[in-house]
Structure formats: C-alpha cells, structure tokens
Amino acid sequence: LTPLNVLVVDDSMTARAVLKKALGVAGVPVGRVLQADNGQAALGVLETEPVDLVFADLHMPVMDGLEMVLQMQCDPDLCGIPVVVVTSDGSADRIDAFWAAGVSAIVRKPCEPAALREAVARTLASAAEVSRAN
Amino acid sequence: VRTDQLLDALQEQFCAVLEQAAFLCAEPQAGPVAADRAVTARLEFHGELVGAVAIVVDGAVARELTANLLGADDGAPLAEALVADAVGEVLNMTCNHFLSTVTGAERAFGLRGPFVSSDAGEAARDLARASGTRRLAVQERPVVLALTLGGAAP
16 A cells, blocks of 8 residues: 555644654554644645544644634635544534545544554545545 | 533543653642743633643653654754743644533634643633643653633633
C-alpha cells in the first residue's frame, strides 16, 4: 500500500502523539503526519499540503471538528478527503451530526489500534468505491 | 440519582480509561495520603447535568501515565506541559464516558476545559467545593476524583 499522508487534528498534544503511535501499531502505512490543534488551523494545512486522510477530534477551541468537516464539504478541493473522527464524546446527537456531515468513520477514545485499523480500512475501501464510480 | 452513585460511575470510568489508555490500575484508598507535586485538572460540563469533574494526581503518577500514554521509555524526560496535557486528556476521556454512562448517551453536553494546574491551592479549592470525592491509589500514590454538581451553565 502507498503510504498515506495524514493530518491529525486535536487540541491535545498527547492525543495527537497517541494517535500517531496507534497508527504505527495498527500497521497503517503512514507517510507524512501533519498536525493541527483546531479545525481552522487544519483547514489552513489542507489548503497547502497534500493530505490523504484526516483524523479529527470533536471538541476543540477556535473551530470544532464538526464545523471543520462541514467547511470541508463546501470546498470542492477538500470534500473528497475522507475524515475519521476520533472522540471520547459518545452522545448520539453529535455522532448523528457527524454521520450527516459525511464523515467516513468514528472511533471512540481511548482508541484501540484494532479499531483504528478497521476504521482506516473501511474508509479507504469506501473512498476507492467512490473513485471507481466516478 | 444520588451523588454516591454518580461517584461510583465516575470512578468506574476513570479506572477503565486509565487501564485502557495508560495500563495503570487504580484502587480505592482508605485514608488520605499526601500527594507530591500534584497535577490538578478540572472540566466543567452542562446539559442534562450541570457541574464539574476534577482529578488531583500525584506528580509521579502524572508522569507515569504520561509516559505510558505516549509509549515513552522509562525515565525519559517529559516536559511539564506535556504531563499537564496528558492529565487533562485523561480527564476529558473520563468525563465524556462518565456523562454517556449516567445520561444514556443520547444528549450532547457542552464542555469547558480541561483547566490544568500544578498549584496546590487550586487542588484544595477543587476538593473543597466538590459535592463528593473518591480517594484512589495508583501504584501506591494518591489520586483524588472530585465531582461537583450544580452551578451556572455558561
């Protein structure tokens, strides 16, 4: 598999480091790992850097994960980038809002590498299907 | 729901998060043990319930959980900011799981924080205003969970 350039968006530096490590443990082929500490900063990174997959938290200052996903969906250059939400918030209201916004997968913190691997596999399979359909 | 039932749920979720994320086990502690260079984190919530959860973590435990979360080598130097961030992240995960457990995971909560401090006075204030506390030991060092109910939603 081609290594993926990923963007990890979380206001906790610990959470970003843990996710980066978990991707390695899960055996996800990772190339560059870019980081942002809120949704607005992440949109800035996405404007300038090629990213294959975004991992985003929900609760963040400045711009939360849901607003970031909604803004990505409105941008023709960004709407095709799959987003995996990694959050400890399990409320049905927020989970439903993320699915409605078009995220590819949701993983609950603390995340197990196996859950992460499965989410990435499902996301890539889904993206490949969309690509074939187009 | 009684405060002690909520504290039971908070303790259960804290222990689960600590074990799953940092491979550490928390046990109930009978008497108070003085924490050394404690790190305090507080997270406020508002929704179906309004209040705050706080943890006061002994400094050695805070460094141990940070190292375990990050998979850092034993004795590797850890910046204070990183330790504070790790304690805050553990509280964030604990609080979200606690709220899902006690309210049925249907409704969303607003959260403020975590506010993390190494000031002993801040820890004392968090414990003094709490509706209830649980004293735990992690690797024989003290950790205190505090739950405060009520207060104004922002």
